[in-house]
Amino acid sequence: MIEALRQLGIAARFVSGYIFVPEDIEQRHVGGGSTHAWVQVYLPSAVVHLRRAP
DSSP: OHHHHHHTTOEEEEEEEEOOOTTOTTTOOOGGGGEEEEEEEEOSSOEEEEOOOO
């Protein structure tokens, strides 16, 4: 998706982070289950976050 956006002349980047679920104190997402990634698109009027639904 990032490459397609860039080919169209739209600035985009890959962003990654961690999921924090306050209600899940006992289980505490650990390992690969706690990571999350999305695409950020930079438009003249806004920054758009594109997340894929699980």
